Amino acid sequence: MAFCNKFGGLMKLSQTGNVPVTSMIGSLRYMSTKLFVGGLSWGTDDQSLREAFAHFGEVVDAKVIIDRESGRSRGFGFVNFSDETAANAAISEMDGKDLNGRNIRVNVANERPKELIVKKMS
Incomplete structure (x- = not known):
């Protein structure tokens, strides 16, 4: 469902000329390769x-989410891979494994609901 929503939104924007085709393809490419990693140590x-x-494949981006007030990790992050095969291998191998003394959770990242984004920006 998230894929359909993202694709539909990108198609609408591309019709208005606001989004270049390469950006649109790039957004679709990373949808199934973005992983949520929870339970991270500080x-x-x-x-x-x-x-x-x-070691699972090319990591395009890895980001630990930081609390704005304390400057400390919030205990989760995201890893983007260049291909879906690497992402799936990482999920299979890393979910429930120890990383820096903590058992982490790894799964496909869900897209944030638009209502939350709008409320945060208000």
Whole structure:
């Protein structure tokens, strides 16, 4: 369902000329390759997260989410792979495994509902 929503939104924007085709294709390409990684230790940073997942395939981006007020990790992050095969292998191998002293959860990232984004921006 998230794929259909994203694709429909991108198609509407592309018809208005606001989104280049390469951007649209890039957005679709990364949809099934973005992973949510939960249960991270406070000491895990972007680089160590990238290194933990790099042997499954090309990591396009690895980001630990940081609390704005404290500057400390919120305990979760996201890893983007260049292909779906690598992402699936990472899920299979890393879900429930130990990373920096914590058992992590790894699954396909869900797209954030638009209502939450609008409320946060208000």
